[in-house]
Amino acid sequence: MLTLYGNLESGNVYKVRLLLAQLDIPHRRIDVNQVRNEPRSEAFRAVNPIGKVPALRLEDGRVLSESGAILFYLAQGSPFWPDNAWDQAQVLRWMFFEQYSHEPYIAVNRYLLRFGQDPGAAAQRIADNAVKGNQALETMERHLGGHEWFGADRYSVADIALYAYTHVAHEGGFDLTAYPSVTAWLSRARARPGHIGLMQETSTEPVWRLGESL
Template sequence: MATIYGMTNSGNCYKPRLLMAKLGRPFRHVEVGSDDNGTRSAGFVAKNPNGMVPLLEMDDGRLLAESNAILLHLAEGTRFLPADAYERALAYQWLFFEQYSHEPYIAVRRALLTFPERARDATPERLALTLDRGNKALRVMEKRLSESPFFAGKSISVADLALYAYTHVAHEGGFDLGGHHAINAWLRRVEDDPGHVPIGWLPGAG
């Protein structure tokens, strides 16, 4: 059985759990946090020298890090990775967008405001920057979703799961989604897709 090492309240760690749930695949979750130095322990660093979660350990012991790389691997041959070459490239495009233009601002601002260990980094300048850049990312998403039901076309893909992870909790970072009607409709479509589970869900938790 595959094992996913991660933090329950992390959006990046939620991504592979959400995909596994939607695929109905069994896996084991091992909680590894940064607040208690779990990601810096010798045992974990031996598995991932970068000292970050999530980390996927496959049945045969092979290891794979980086949330979106894990998504792509798990989605191979499923409905979450488009068969059409162009739509597959669109999925990749939005995965890159999520990591470069979305997560560094929306996820980081949430962490600054909700994780006590990050409070010292929540300077007015950084909060202003992440709010501005995060809202820009939301505007880009709103435009795309006003034209298409999902990011890579007419069907849900790994791109939607990646972007859903932190967008659905963006309010925890002080982002107002009230005027983003296309985003809100998309959030409901992702949640209505079979097998959906909330961010706090863990295998065996029901």
């Protein structure tokens, strides 16, 4: 059985959980608490030396990190990964866009405002991120003016990658009502078979906490 390391609140972990749910793949989750800084702990670094969630452990013990790489791996041979190189490249294009031009602003502002120790001290950073995050949302809005999905002509891991932090962008201070095409796309994504919410458990086994023996 696959083992997923990560916490429910993390959008990067949610991407993998959403795909696992939509592919109906049994797995267990081991909770790695970000607020308690467990990703940086010795116990987790023994699994993933980079100290970041999510990490996926296969039954044979091999471990894969980086949410985008995990989505790619799990989606092979499924409808969530297109079957021609051009569409595949477009899917990856949007996944790289998400990691480089979207997540560092939209997810980070959500983190600073929801979980940060002192949002006041981070005011300038939050303001700078708001500008860049809105640029990312404008890019998405423009694309969705002519397309139903990102990357391919159907729902794919690109949509899963972008859904994760876009659907909670308001928690980072972003006003999604200014982006009607993005809002409509979020609704279409939510209506896909097997969709789960961010805080909805997908583990088909009891959830372990990091440090509990397996």
